[in-house]
Amino acid sequence: MLLEVSNLAVDLTGPGGAGRIVSGGTFALDEGESLGVVGESGSGKTMTALALMGLTPENARVSGSIRFEGRELVGLSEEAMLALRGDRIAMIFQEPMTALNPLHRVGAQVAEPLVLHRGMTREAAFDRAVQLLDHVRLADPERAAHAYPFALSGGERQRAMIAMAIGCGPRLVIADEPTTALDVTVQARILALIDGLRTESGMALILVSHDLAVVAGHCDRIIVLYAGVIMESG
Template identity: 70%
Template structure:
């Protein structure tokens, strides 16, 4: 198994003491596999991804196991993590304008992992960087390579960052909303490219996204997170076709519908998302959930194992996955 995450928990420092923002997250990823992580903002998706890269905020503490190629990432020092980042593990960050260095040309930044991890000369690495910019569908890769990030559009910056993440052919690619700044056509092409590279090089992909359609098309399995907790998991096609958790169903019902009448309002999830680090005694979705009962506010969530390698954490779902 390429990656095994077991009982991952993340605590962040606050003036009132440590607050847990991710609770007991577990999953596995093998070479060539793909996992989508979905949920509202503040659900713990990005924190989970950053924990794998060793890039959590200062003062954060991690418990549980993060085993990549047999090595527990949570136990590695910064120097050891630097050898993995950009080489064996690549990451596409959500906001390219803050992830790219404004003081260096884009080509230099795409080439840097090749120089550091592959020992290429600057000339050879620059040439390879231009080829990578071609692969991510940039129309004028030479111009982009010579440009500084501020001179590029949001879509060009995003594609340049994807090129940088892919430069050393990582075994694991973590993509945090990788196509946010791209139009629909380019988005589909980039995601198809990532899927093709994964199949060709046995690269695993962890895709963080708000877009359920993207996850359904490009991921074999899915984790649905809310309040730092995995509420439902399993094969993406099965979970998104026949959701068992009330939160997963609410996300699906809130999507825009094809053929909807002009001006028709989207269906919203009632209430406000639970604040990060709230640490409720029971289900974090209690109160917003239409199936809420008194026990939901105070009873720890059970994990229900369903057929087809599916799991649901809910007091209102029975052993067969039916609502009670």
């Protein structure tokens, strides 16, 4: 089993005390499998995804068990998580305009995980980033690599985020509402691209969405969250 989550809970502490955002989450994911996580806004979808990545806010406390490739992630040091994050497990964030750094060229950002996890030189990593941008079917990958995020369309930025996520060949990719704010045609292309990459590489996928119709056509199994609790699984 690639990922085993048991009794996952996330508590946030604020001025009024602690509140439980995610409660008792239990699910598993096998190699190459795709899991849809569905729920309305505020149901705990994104917080669950962030807990898996070790990216919860500073005022959050994560408890329970998250075992990835047999290794317990809850309580793992930040240094150890940095070695996993972007390498064995990667995330496609919800809004690429805020997830991408506006001060750095797109190619340099796609290349960064290759420098950190594969020890490539920045020049070699940038060349590989151009190849990755071409792989996710950007029309002019060379131009996109030298551009800043604001110069790309929403769909192009999302493709750049996907290129960054798959660069190191992760075993698990978490896509947090990857089609938010995209029109229906671009949304379909992005989802088809993710499907194709998953089939090609054998990676597992967790697709987070508020849209049941989106995950219905792209996932093997679905769990439904409401108020931080898994209400249904099937």
